[in-house]
């Protein structure tokens with residue numbers, strides 16, 4: 001399934017695997033001038049190619065190597081002769097996607113991308129007349145970048161934002177590191193966030209502040225309850241509830257308990273809780 005929309009001079013592609021009429025998960029890609037930011041899932045590849053008819057994708061920027069961001073790299077490299085750029089730490093996994101062993105749910109929803117030749121991105125790039133800063137952001141995956149356009153106050157966040165109140169953490173994520181990265185991003189003047197999960201988020205600066213507030217408050221509550229002697233599983237039940245479908249569908253890859261445990265394992269990062 002693929003839906004196309006526009007925002008100012010961007011074209012936005014929202015796509016996901018259709019299973020009958022059901023689409024378990026969506027991801028967004030953004031086309032600005034001749035440059036596509038992320039390429040979605042290969043399961044929507046033919047629809048994506050049709051939607052791009054009449055447009056020329058000369059360049060692809062991958063925010064990171066995850067399979068839902070690189071799924072159509074190879075096809076677009078073949079059909080549009082697009083050059084692909086990413087953070088150098090993401091390149092080995094974009095060129096050889098099977099370096100990363102996908103969980104069953106990931107294979108089902110996204111599938112393995114085909115490998116694509118990728119070049120290291122610099123600190124800055126121009127997309128048409130738009131200057132962009134390339135900002136490495138740790139916490140979600142190795143080699144993740146955000147892209148910031150200071151004139152429009154646009155921030156392309158890949159998977160660093162993903163909504164305000166997240167109650168799960170992926171097994172390879174680091175709560176404190178995500179918080180630190182978001183605090184750094186919040187120093188930018190931001191009008192609009194372009195999020196792989198949520199799409200266009202107007203009032204992006206406020207949304208980012210809200211997310212940081214939520215994460216700091218959650219961390220504070222986790223540490224406070226644990227200091228009072230509450231075991232980690234009880235802290236989870238009190239603050240986030242029991243594990244639910246997300247845990248079972250993803251084979252435990254997204255977990256509330258892991259979020260609690262991750263905060264308790266490294267509570268005293270630079271992002272201090274007052």
Ligand SMILES: [Zn+2]
Pocket residue numbers: 064066140141159
């Ligand atoms: Zn990701």
